[in-house]
Amino acid sequence: MEMMQQEEVAAAAAAANKAGSEVTQNQTIYINNLNEKIKLEEVKKSLKEVFSAYGKIVEVLAFKTLKHKGQAWVVFDNPESASNAISKMNGYPFYNKPMRIQFAKTKSDVIAKADGTFVPREKRKRHEEKGGKKKKEQHHDSTRVAMPAYPGVYGSAPPLSQVPYSGGGGGVKSNLPEAPAPPNNILFVQHLPHDTTPEILQNLFDKYHGFKEVRMVAAKPGIAFVEFADEMQSTVAMHGLEGFTIQQTPMRITYAKK
Template sequence: MATAIPPNQSLYIQGLDDHVHKIELRKSLYYLFSQYGSVMDVVALKTSKMRGQAFIVFHEIASATSAMRSLQGFPFYNRPLKITYAKSKSNAVKIKEGSYYGGKGNAAKSGAAPSAAAAMGPQKRPRDDNGGDDSEDGDEGSSKRARNGQGAEDIHPPGTTAPSSNQPNPPNRILFLTNLPSSTTPDMLTPLFDQYPGFKEIRLVPGKSGIAFVEYDTVESAGVARSVLDGFRVTSGNAMGVEYARV
């Protein structure tokens, strides 16, 4: 009988379309999962052992649990997600908790569990299909980013998650859009938002209609767009909500 995996901040994702470009996959995973809480890191490799798999690292166990329950079987790029807790904590979490000491030898001496990137098997430092070292994208890279105060922000606009309904989020460069028509495309929204200086991009979440993220170069530009476009009627039945994303 299989032993149940205890809850933790890291989720193990299977069933991904391995034809999606690595950076695009990471961004899309981030935008999808960050609706349920603050994401520390996204690990999605293109190595032979990790194709179709990824790890999502949240700040809080409750957020990971909520995401797993809500997105289990979700059609992501037309493939149902298979989500479980990772078998151990990621290095990003261990660094946050002060239990990561760097290096395989030191980690073993400290009694720390294996990292999330290695949670599903004994694979060593992952490598690309061409034999190049891809460790910067794996567990080693995750720990480097965490030590430098970085996380998933190196693959997407910094720290963006769906706003909390309890209180407004502080001003930042990323806006979170709600109540959009299900047929919305970036081309439909771009004319509304690129009239303000500093507009960078609009990103929808694959398989999740009604929401989007908009990024600007500065907080000031995002604030102007928010103040003008919050409540704008995209259609007669859709008054668009525009809030700051959670940071």
């Protein structure tokens, strides 16, 4: 058993050393594989006691969030102390689990404040978002330059005969089909004979579970809205009655737009 524990510690140390070599040496060490059953305050206190032997500790960071469980950061006042701590303590069994230690990838806030490079997290986030937006705009501009000139897009306007037109006073409109409404609990029924009554539709849809009511629009004969308790029940009714004929006219049923 003791031999197996030693092998486990050695393997953990080798893995952490390899990861640590890829990160620039700095004053903060990153520790993971900590025992998650130990209370957070006790872990922080014990880490400070253990690592204070290798230099002055500025702060010990550990968090309760699920994302940061089993992890901690120890900030020394100089990189040499951090390097010494890694070489001596990597793989050391801490609460019966070997610690995996490497240099932290980023500088801690307390060190950044001390050397004048600190940027508040909100300001840093806005700067990153602004940079991402700028890159997106630059990509959009380069795409426009790369595309050939086309009348009405990047050149002069096309002749009116080439513009899709819907008629009426609405001007130019796209002739692309309109996207259907997403599934929901209300159905939109079309192509009804103009003398269709709410009672006729109620007798049809009432056979399906969850039926609530029929609503017709007096100003627009030929259409109706049928409401169910939930979208699953409305879907069953839609598939059951789609194309059902009233006075030789097949109904058209879709989900209503909300």
